Amino acid sequence: MTDLVYTQLQATIATMQAVQADPAIHRTLVEIARQTAEAMQTGHKLLVAGNGGSAADAQHLVAEFVVRLKANRAALRAVALTTDTSILTAIGNDFGADALFERQVEALGQPGDVFLAISTSGSSPNILRALARAREQGMFTVGFTGQGGGRMAALCDCLIAVPSNVTMNIQEAHLSLEHTLCLLVERILFGEL
Numbered sequence: 001m002t003d004l005v006y007t008q009l010q011a012t013i014a015t016m017q018a019v020q021a022d023p024a025i026h027r028t029l030v031e032i033a034r035q036t037a038e039a040m041q042t043g044h045k046l047l048v049a050g051n052g053g054s055a056a057d058a059q060h061l062v063a064e065f066v067v068r069l070k071a072n073r074a075a076l077r078a079v080a081l082t083t084d085t086s087i088l089t090a091i092g093n094d095f096g097a098d099a100l101f102e103r104q105v106e107a108l109g110q111p112g113d114v115f116l117a118i119s120t121s122g123s124s125p126n127i128l129r130a131l132a133r134a135r136e137q138g139m140f141t142v143g144f145t146g147q148g149g150g151r152m153a154a155l156c157d158c159l160i161a162v163p164s165n166v167t168m169n170i171q172e173a174h175l176s177l178e179h180t181l182c183l184l185v186e187r188i189l190f191g192e193l
């Protein structure tokens with residue numbers, strides 16, 4: 001059993017190292033942070049969506065923007081589209097799971113907002129429909145996904161494709177990148193905290 005622990009950790013480290021070694025990913029993350037900071041600074045907001053573990057990621061990242069990451073500073077405007085069970089069950093029941101995030105983007109998304117879609121496969125229908133809607137509504141679209149980008153690649157202004165096909169390893173790298181995104185936005189808006 002301990003060999004499984006070892007190989008799991010090895011896969012996590014290998015994926016993280018691949019992300020660390022890819023300057024294109026670093027540049028894209030800085031560009032996403034600039035767009036997000038610009039949106040927040042000009043009265044716009046960040047919307048975030050994902051399924052399963054990535055739904056937890058969406059909420060985790062948004063909590064850091066709204067509350068804090070490392071140090072106290074002003075609250076930042078961000079909303080997770082994964083939290084309101086009345087909205088989620090009504091959409092699922094009335095329109096189907098594929099409309100879960102699209103409907104909320106339609107309700108909340110405004111030109112100048114940023115929409116971050118987190119999907120390890122890059123091809124979840126509810127994520128694709130939300131991205132298409134976000135584009136139609138003049139939002140800046142961002143995707144966090146896995147190797148190859150999936151079908152979401154064509155719908156994203158900025159895409160980070162973690163070079164792995166293993167869902168859990170992609171998710172682990174996403175979490176690290178999400179923390180770093182929040183750090184970068186804080187640095188742009190507040191300097192070194």
Ligand SMILES: O=C(CO)[C@@H](O)[C@H](O)[C@H](O)[C@H](O)COP(=O)(O)O
Nearest residue numbers: 051052053054119120121124167168
């Ligand atoms: O957390 C995990 C697996 O680590 C699962 O809950 C996983 O997020 C779910 O299967 C999602 O539905 C996968 O969706 P996606 O990342 O392909 O969009």
Ligand SMILES: [Zn+2]
Nearest residue numbers: 052053168171
């Ligand atoms: Zn998971």
